[in-house]
Amino acid sequence: MNIIFMLIGVSLLMALGFLLAFVWSVKSGQMEDDYTPSVRMLFEDKPLSTELSANNEKINADKSQPEL
Amino acid sequence: MDNVPSFLDRDMELVEKRKQTSCFHCGDSISGKALLYDEKSFCCAGCEGVYTLLSQNNLCDYYSIESAPGLTQKNPVSAVKFNYLEDAQIQAQLIQYRDAQISRITFHMPTMHCSSWIWLLESLYKINKGVQNSRVDFLKKQLSVTFNHSIISLRQLVELLSSLGYEPSLNMNDLTEKKVEQSNRRLLYQMGVAGFAFGNIMLISFPEYFGLDSLSHHSFSRLFGYLNMVLAIPVFLYAAQDYFISAYKSIKQGIINIDFPLALGIVVMFFRSSFEVISQTGIGFFDTLAGLVFFLLLGKWVQQRTIDTLSFERDYTSYFPVAVSVIKGEMETTVPVTQLNIGDRILIRNNEIIPADAILLKGNAQIDFSFVTGENDPIEKVYGEIIYAGGRQVGGSIELEVCKSVSQSYLTQLWNSDHFAKAGESKMQSFQSLVSKYFTIALLALAFGSAIFWLWFDPSKSMSAFTAVLIIACPCALALSSPFALGNAMRMLGRAKFYLKSPGVIEKMAKIDHLVFDKTGTLTQATEAKISFEGETLSALTKQQIAALCIHSVHPLSKQILSYLAVSTEGKRMATDFTETVGKGLQAQVDGVPVVVGSAHFIALAEPNVKGDLNTSVYVKIAGKVLGRFVIANAYRENLAEVLSGLSAGHKLSLLSGDNDSERARLSKYFPAQAQMLFGMSPSEKMLYIHQLKENGEHVGMIGDGLNDAGALKVADIGISVSENTAHFTPSSDAIMDASSFAKLNQFFTYAKGTLKVIHISFVISLIYNLVGLSFAIQGVLSPLIAAILMPISSISVIVFTTAATYILAQKNNLFK
Incomplete structure (x- = not known):
């Protein structure tokens, strides 16, 4: 039965992980605007020309920077 | 890649459809000759300019997201309009964050209306390298831009936006606005902590409830007790702290609000449970505690949710411009509105707002006071007249001399008056605060009463009964009734x-x-009154005759008829022997012909009795013959x-x-x-x-x-x-x-x-739960299990009841028809 001690420890750690994930999501502003992202995700990143796709790569790199 | 041709096909179809009739950019119908560019037609050079800019930057997808997404560019922006953004002081007040390289600013864009805006505004970096990042919050109609200010200045950025047709609204309010504190985040953190603890404590408490503990090792129950206590500490110290603060503040003011019994219940619950765990006499009420705090915070969250899209706090500052052009000698400079002095000579261009009471010196002033009075027609002002702040000039530029400072102007001084400051909060007491006062008194009486009773008969039960009353009567469901009923009703009304x-x-x-x-x-x-003439067709001569009569009257109906007739001043006729019977009509001789204009009664005509006809009729009689009547449609x-x-x-x-x-x-x-x-x-x-x-x-x-x-x-x-x-x-x-x-x-x-009645009923429901719980508590037999069942059930049933009842009530009142 002593395995229960470990199981409880693991389950608490997991739950703590979810709590931290929630805190992070609030901190990064995901709870501020719950409409715009739903529209944004539907826009297509359509490479029109090679020049533009190179541009896009640069943009994606920019986007990966965390928001201030 | 398959979708590229289909995209283009759709593009072409749309182009074909729109080509002849309306502008490709803004969708307005094209009057006169269309401008053709790239096989697309535009209503004006401005719209064509935006399209050219977008096509050069491969951003024509803009037009395939929604049709004709742009705003008309027929009113071009003057080149000097944004001069004031060069001013370091103004910049410092507008910009939120600035370091050696980058600046960040948030613009309000009240005209934002379709999803194409999100796409284009977030693609700004493709048009100008200086823009690092731009984010749209569609519901708040905000755009925040991070830009490198050594590449693009604030002024250039705003000019870029307005050249795209997305001119941000910059006003006096932006200068004085305090940066918004993210107080809502704190509540979310608290909810997260309480929810986390609630779930885990419930899970850990299950074995105890099912009596499984007696089968297994004694050390489990000790471990579970201490674990619950550890999990409950952050709930007690962090998640619930606002209730302690609120209860303390209200007691200090001599008021008992609902937070007082809540805080009392939470404190008693925490210490009694801790005592039970440490002394190993039980497992305590930690699950009830965490659940209670979680539900309370949920109610608070529902109550705090407001409508982001609208602003309810706008005063004149959110409407007045940031800066205004001031003429000194021959030079024109821009000065922040807040630093405008009496005697300054200001220049107001087309569509600009007059920020302070001023005297007209030069130019043709047509002032639109629709923001002030709700009246749409521009009012003409002549040289030397005082123009009150808040009017918008329509037409050419005018020059004025400021005669009162901005804060002392006719309208703005309202905000500085005593009554205004006193108005503040209404004295009306909410039902909840009224009830909670009596509830708390009854609760304390009951708690002490049962303590004294048990002290008499069985002192060992006394403390337990006292704390149990405070725990079980903790008015969680009561505290949730108002927020959920009102919060949901607010959504229905929205x-x-x-x-x-x-x-x-x-x-x-x-x-x-x-x-x-x-x-x-x-x-x-707000739309103009509709006016028409019924009867014989009016000849040019009769029109002139009627006009000659009406021009002498200041009655609004006369003015409306006059503007309807649109008689030019050439061949103007003279009226003699003019008389006006107030509220009835006018009569005079025009070139020797008697002309009478007025009500049916006035021109001696039998009133055509049409019931329910709220339109106004004005009859015309020339040389003894009734020609017909003007019908002025009701503007109500x-x-x-x-x-x-x-x-x-x-x-x-x-x-x-x-x-x-x-x-x-x-x-x-x-x-x-x-x-x-x-x-x-x-x-x-x-x-x-x-x-x-x-x-x-x-x-x-x-x-x-x-x-x-x-x-x-x-x-x-x-x-x-x-x-x-x-x-x-x-x-x-x-x-x-x-x-x-x-x-x-x-x-x-x-x-x-009706919503208030719903709250009353749900108060009764929650009181019934309280009475059931109290019957256990007074007897001193309240077990943690009963508390753990009663608390969530009462809370959830109140939430369900209020939400459903307010919805049904909305349907019954035909709110959505």
């Missing part, structure tokens, strides 16, 4: 286009017994008669109008006989009138629009501003009503009353 500043407004609405209306823009429609809102008669059943009604009393006769058909109608009221007189009603103990609701009602709206217990377009300016108020919902005004008030 769907019916009646937007409230906060859920608490509903309770105030239910208590209103006197409604005060403004006239222009509130009872009347549809269903006005039904709305007012419905409201008069439960409310006193009043009318306050800034105009003269020419409409008194017509309005008295709508208003009940005892209603007070006051005309020629200045903004401060309106405010004082409401103030007096309140002094007499009446609960006053003001319904108005425009800046001239702002004072009255603020002083009233609730102020409702009516708006043709909720994205436009509305003065600060408790509620914003879309003009299309005016017909439902009576239903809104009935609904508010």
Whole structure:
């Protein structure tokens, strides 16, 4: 039965992980605007020309920077 | 890659469809010759310019997201308009964050209306390398931009935006606005902590509830007890702290609010449970504690949710410009509005707002006061006249001399008056705070009573009964009734286009017994009055004859007829022997011919008795012959008669109008006989009138629009501003009503009353749960299991009941029809 001690420890750690994930999501502003992202995700990143796709790569790199 | 051709096909189809009729960019119909570029037609050079800019940057996808997404560019922006953005002081006030390289700023864009905006505004970096990142918050209509200010200056950025047709609204308010504190985040963190603890404590407590512990090792129950305690500590210290603070503050002021029994319950629960765990006499009430705090925070969250898309706090500063052009000698400089001095000579261009009372010196002034009075027609001003702040110049540039500082101007001084400062919070007490006072007293009496009782009979049970009463009677369900009922009712009203500043407004609405209306823009429609002529076709000669007569009268009807006739000043005829019978009509000799214009009675015609005809007729008789009549359509809102008669059943009604009393006769058909109608009221007189009603103990609701009602709206217990377009300016108020919902005004008030009843019923429900729990507690036999079952069940049933009841009530009141 002593395995229960470990199981409880693991389950608490997991739950703590979810709590931290929630805190992070609030901190990064995901709870501020719950409409715009739903529209944004539907826009297509359509490479029109090679020049533009190179541009896009640069943009994606920019986007990966965390928001201030 | 397959979708690329289909995209283009769709593009081409759309182009074909739109080519002849409307502008490819803004969708306006093209009058005159269309400008052709790239096989697409545009209404003006501005729209073509935006398209050219976008196509050069491969951003034409903009047009495939929604058709004709742009705004018309027919009113080009003057080149010097954004000069003031070079000013370091203004920049510092507008920019939120700045370091050696980058700056960040948030713009408000009230005209944002379709998803194409998100796409284009977030693609700004493709147009200018200086823009690092741009993010749109569509509901708040905000754009935040991070840019490298060594590549693109703030002014260039704003000019880029306005060249795309997305001119941000920059106003005086942006200069004074405090940066918004993210207080909502704290509540979310607290909810996260409480929810986390609630779930885990419940899980750990299950074995105890099912009696499994007796089968297994004793050390489990000890471990579980301590684990629960550890999990409950952050709930007690962090998640619940606002309740302790609120209870302490209210006690200090000598008031008992609902947070007091809540805080007391939480404290007692935590210490009794900790004691039980440490002394190994039980597992305590930690699960009830965490659940209670979680549900309470949930209720708080529902109550705090407001309508982001609308601003209820706008005063004149959110409407006045940031800066204005000042002429010194021959030089023109831009000066922040806040630093404008008396005697400064200012230059106001087309579509700019006059920020301070000023005297007209030069130019053709056509001032649109629609923001102030709700009246749409521009008013012509002549040299030397004082123009009040808040008017918008339409047409060419004008020069003015400032005669009062911005804060002392006719309208803005309202905000500095004493009454305004005093208005603040309404004295009306909410039902919840009323009940919680008596509830708390009864609760304390019961707790001490049962403690003393057990002290007498069985002292060992005394402490347990005392704490159990405080724990089980902790008014969680009671505290949830109001937030959930009001929060949901607010959402229902929002769907019916009646937007409230906060859920608490509903309770105030239910208590209103006197409604005060403004006239222009509130009872009347903003659109122009329609006028037509019935009868013989008017020849040029008769038109001139009628015009010659009407030009002598200042009556609004005469003016309307005059503008309808549109007679040029050439061949103007002279009227002699002019007489005006007030309220009846005019007569005179024009070139020797008798001309009579007026009511049917006035020209001795039998009144054609058409019942329910609210239009105004003006008959014309020339040389003894009746030619016909002008019909001036009623400018009042549809269903006005039904709305007012419905409201008069439960409310006193009043009318306050800034105009003269020419409409008194017509309005008295709508208003009940005892209603007070006051005309020629200045903004401060309106405010004082409401103030007096309140002094007499009446609960006053003001319904108005425009800046001239702002004072009255603020002083009233609730102020409702009516708006043709909720994205436009509305003065600060408790509620914003879309003009299309005016017909439902009576239903809104009935609904508010119904919602209050729902709260009453749910209070009874939660009290029943409390009584059941108390019957255990007084006997000293309250087990943690009973508490753990009662608390969530009572909370959830109250939430379900209030939500369902407010929804059904909304359906019953036909709120959505």
